[in-house]
Amino acid sequence: MASQPPKKKQRKRNIVRQSAGQLERFDSLPWASSLPDTDDDPFSALAGLNDFEGGVLSLEEIDESEYGLELPKGFQKGGKKPEKLTKRKREESNSDEVVKEEVKNDETGEEVNNGETEKEVGKTKKKQKKKKKKKAKKPKESMDTEEETVTVAETNDQVDKEEDQVDDSEYHAWYELRLHPLLMKSISRLKFIEPTPIQKACIPAGAHQGKDVIGAAETGSGKTLAFGLPILQRLLEERDKLERQVEEKGEADEKVVSRGLLRALIITPTRELALQVTDHLKQVAKGTDVRVVPIVGGMSTEKQERLLKTRPEIVVGTPGRLWELMSGGEIHLVELHSLSFFVLDEADRMIDNGHFHELQSIIDMLPMIREGHQEVSENCVTASGFQRKKRQTFVFSATIALSSDFRKKLKRGSVKTKSDGELNSIEALSERAGMRSNAAVIDLTNASIMANNLEESFIECPEEDKDACLYYILSVHGQGRTIVFCTSIAALRHISSLMRILNVNVLTLHAQMQQRARLKAIDRFRANDHGILVATDVAARGLDIPGVRTVVHYQLPHSAEVYVHRSGRTARASADGCSIALISPKESSKFSSLCKSFSKESFQQFPIDSSYMPEVIKRLSLARQIDRVLRKESQDKADKTWFQRNAESIELIVEENDSEDERANTIRKTKANSAKLKNLQQELKSLLSRPLQPKSFSSRYLAGAGISPLLQQQFEELAKQKLAEKENPRNNNNNKRKMVVIGHDCVEPLQALRSSGHEVSMDLKGAGEKRRSLDNLRRKRKEDKKRLHDQKRKQRKKLKSGGD
Numbered sequence: 001m002a003s004q005p006p007k008k009k010q011r012k013r014n015i016v017r018q019s020a021g022q023l024e025r026f027d028s029l030p031w032a033s034s035l036p037d038t039d040d041d042p043f044s045a046l047a048g049l050n051d052f053e054g055g056v057l058s059l060e061e062i063d064e065s066e067y068g069l070e071l072p073k074g075f076q077k078g079g080k081k082p083e084k085l086t087k088r089k090r091e092e093s094n095s096d097e098v099v100k101e102e103v104k105n106d107e108t109g110e111e112v113n114n115g116e117t118e119k120e121v122g123k124t125k126k127k128q129k130k131k132k133k134k135k136a137k138k139p140k141e142s143m144d145t146e147e148e149t150v151t152v153a154e155t156n157d158q159v160d161k162e163e164d165q166v167d168d169s170e171y172h173a174w175y176e177l178r179l180h181p182l183l184m185k186s187i188s189r190l191k192f193i194e195p196t197p198i199q200k201a202c203i204p205a206g207a208h209q210g211k212d213v214i215g216a217a218e219t220g221s222g223k224t225l226a227f228g229l230p231i232l233q234r235l236l237e238e239r240d241k242l243e244r245q246v247e248e249k250g251e252a253d254e255k256v257v258s259r260g261l262l263r264a265l266i267i268t269p270t271r272e273l274a275l276q277v278t279d280h281l282k283q284v285a286k287g288t289d290v291r292v293v294p295i296v297g298g299m300s301t302e303k304q305e306r307l308l309k310t311r312p313e314i315v316v317g318t319p320g321r322l323w324e325l326m327s328g329g330e331i332h333l334v335e336l337h338s339l340s341f342f343v344l345d346e347a348d349r350m351i352d353n354g355h356f357h358e359l360q361s362i363i364d365m366l367p368m369i370r371e372g373h374q375e376v377s378e379n380c381v382t383a384s385g386f387q388r389k390k391r392q393t394f395v396f397s398a399t400i401a402l403s404s405d406f407r408k409k410l411k412r413g414s415v416k417t418k419s420d421g422e423l424n425s426i427e428a429l430s431e432r433a434g435m436r437s438n439a440a441v442i443d444l445t446n447a448s449i450m451a452n453n454l455e456e457s458f459i460e461c462p463e464e465d466k467d468a469c470l471y472y473i474l475s476v477h478g479q480g481r482t483i484v485f486c487t488s489i490a491a492l493r494h495i496s497s498l499m500r501i502l503n504v505n506v507l508t509l510h511a512q513m514q515q516r517a518r519l520k521a522i523d524r525f526r527a528n529d530h531g532i533l534v535a536t537d538v539a540a541r542g543l544d545i546p547g548v549r550t551v552v553h554y555q556l557p558h559s560a561e562v563y564v565h566r567s568g569r570t571a572r573a574s575a576d577g578c579s580i581a582l583i584s585p586k587e588s589s590k591f592s593s594l595c596k597s598f599s600k601e602s603f604q605q606f607p608i609d610s611s612y613m614p615e616v617i618k619r620l621s622l623a624r625q626i627d628r629v630l631r632k633e634s635q636d637k638a639d640k641t642w643f644q645r646n647a648e649s650i651e652l653i654v655e656e657n658d659s660e661d662e663r664a665n666t667i668r669k670t671k672a673n674s675a676k677l678k679n680l681q682q683e684l685k686s687l688l689s690r691p692l693q694p695k696s697f698s699s700r701y702l703a704g705a706g707i708s709p710l711l712q713q714q715f716e717e718l719a720k721q722k723l724a725e726k727e728n729p730r731n732n733n734n735n736k737r738k739m740v741v742i743g744h745d746c747v748e749p750l751q752a753l754r755s756s757g758h759e760v761s762m763d764l765k766g767a768g769e770k771r772r773s774l775d776n777l778r779r780k781r782k783e784d785k786k787r788l789h790d791q792k793r794k795q796r797k798k799l800k801s802g803g804d
């Protein structure tokens with residue numbers, strides 16, 4: 001007699017048991033000893049060299065819940081309440097449980113899959129049973145008849161279905177891309193009415209043709225989903241296939257049984273970007289059971305290892321921390337035979353120093369690909385009998401096309417290099433990562449590379465006037481979010497300190513800040529509609545904060561790529577925005593070569609109403625003096641404590657051997673300094689309590705369209721003062737009301753720029769010549785100096801030999 005087909009539930013158990021067995025086999029495989037065995041933090045090597053990976057950072061603990069990095073409940077210490085699951089998730093977790101129960105029977109006492117103990121499984125099971133009972137009870141309590149219960153269930157189903165349905169007419173452009181219904185649901189939830197051009201071009205190639213993709217498109221054009229959706233699409237298609245096979249045949253092909261294996265590895269150059277990409281993918285993967293986990297430096301390694309124990313299908317990380325865990329043998333990260341996607345986001349940044357070594361090591365760990373199938377790299381842990389997946393490579397950036405004649409190659413679709421040698425170009429990097437020759441090359445960048453709705457402008461001013469220009473922009477036009485970019489941390493500290501003295505509330509972000517503080521600064525910036533962030537280039541790439549209206553380049557960056565990425569923090573998606581570069585005479589040749597790389601011949605000059613400047617300069621001069629005094633004070637304090645600390649550490653008794661006079665002098669000086677500081681602060685306070693207004697302006701009536709947040713604050717101060725004067729008229733020696741404040745004409749920088757419309761042609765040829773003659777002058781000076789030095793040396797020698 002033919003044997004009966006096993007029941008559906010039993011079949012599912014068998015399949016999941018198979019995959020659990022495979023996972024256990026992988027766990028027991030030895031780690032390749034050829035890899036460096038080091039406990040060092042890879043970031044320590046980058047200290048001071050690299051703005052992106054954060055220099056010297058201690059691995060502090062981050063509160064995962066703050067950044068949405070919680071472990072699924074079952075994996076948390078103590079494994080409390082099971083997560084609230086969707087219908088689909090519930091089914092899967094139930095089947096997982098059944099397998100765990102069987103594993104327990106087979107290998108009593110051993111830890112069950114993914115670190116859950118028998119006890120925990122038992123507890124969860126009991127809880128679930130209770131839950132089921134409760135569930136079964138609930139409708140009975142509220143409904144009288146079985147019929148009614150069925151109606152409720154049907155209505156719920158209907159609601160579910162209605163929720164699942166996406167309005168065809170509104171989202172028709174997406175339907176051509178044939179995405180999974182769950183992804184369509186997310187897209188409609190996120191209200192992305194149509195795919196962006198880069199998404200339209202990449203999704204068919206990446207998701208349906210299984211091709212590798214090199215994608216270049218302007219900043220803010222939706223590149224994350226251009227590679228994210230194909231990944232999710234494939235994972236969901238595979239799940240559906242598995243379910244179908246189980247239903248039809250009672251079991252699934254081994255090749256589609258891949259739950260709990262790493263399927264996509266996405267590498268980004270900065271930690272903030274990795275967290276943001278994770279967040280973005282999580283939003284789209286909502287309602288599916290695909291897990292996305294960030295692995296970045298500056299956070300506790302142990303916590304990240306725990307996150308990896310949940311066996312997420314998608315890992316997004318920075319090269320340093322990823323390599324640290326991979327070289328440490330983290331099992332989930334070295335089971336690379338199952339990897340179906342390898343993504344380099346902001347790829348051109350990856351070839352810069354700092355990331356290079358780790359990235360190269362990661363790429364060397366990937367199973368090698370020979371057209372059509374994968375070979376196992378000797379460093380990669382694999383299991384025989386497991387079907388290796390065809391891996392796709394995605395390489396994306398807004399500025400790939402800027403690298404020397406890469407644009408031409410992109411256009412011709414002839415991006416190909418020798419397979420050996422250094423990974424010092426994107427082409428070499430892509431090929432080493434396994435990019436196949438039939439890759440889809442999608443370059444949607446225009447000649448200027450910049451986003452279409454970005455208005456670029458500049459202000460030419462002496463170096464020492466940059467602060468005044470910045471204060472003018474922030475106070476006269478301080479509407480919407482603004483990011484001020486500096487090249488050096490010293491400049492960042494300088495302007496943030498000045499602006500704070502001037503009551504301009506700025507946030508800072510740079511690589512020497514601890515990771516927690518960096519993320520907090522971004523969060524606070526996000527939360528304030530008129531926030532001002534002063535940042536180094538750590539924030540230049542990828543940060544997606546809606547409502548950034550203005551980008552100010554306080555110092556010009558070192559490369560055209562960085563300029564593009566910085567400016568790209570505004571005018572994202574379909575929004576518009578403006579960038580303002582402050583150009584000192586020293587930077588003008590750099591600026592013109594920048595224009596040249598974008599084939600720009602004219603640039604708009606940002607309008608400055610010079611009648612504001614006397615007041616601006618007055619305030620700034622006071623702020624500078626205050627800043628100097630404060631710095632001196634804190635420097636003195638630091639020196640003193642340093643001396644005392646060191647003396648104490650060697651048990652030295654420091655004698656006060658200053659004379660009476662000297663001591664009295666010091667006290668007098670300190671007193672004078674603090675009196676000076678007080679006066680300056682008082683003077684500035686009184687200036688700040690008046691609204692900033694043009695010199696020629698009548699102060700009697702101040703009226704206009706809008707009011708900047710800074711002015712708002714000043715008005716409030718003023719109102720408080722007036723109130724105090726009114727309440728206490730005796731202190732008020734002048735009862736006549738001086739001013740009526742109604743508002744102030746405040747337009748945001750973009751509006752000011754549009755209404756001024758003052759375009760200035762850049763004399764690129766002239767600037768080039770100027771630069772050449774400057775270089776010549778410098779060379780000549782250097783030669784003269786050397787000649788003089790040689791002459792003197794010879795004379796000395798002569799004198800010496802004559803004397804002998």
Ligand SMILES: Nc1ncnc2c1ncn2[C@@H]1O[C@H](COP(=O)(O)OP(=O)(O)OP(=O)(O)O)[C@@H](O)[C@H]1O
Pocket residue numbers: 191192193194195196199217218219220221222223224225397398541542543544568569572573
């Ligand atoms: N189809 C779409 N419709 C509307 N908005 C979208 C769409 N796709 C993505 N977005 C939104 O556009 C913004 C920019 O997307 P994303 O960060 O992916 O851009 P990017 O091209 O990677 O930018 P960058 O080069 O600066 O990293 C995000 O806020 C994202 O949510």
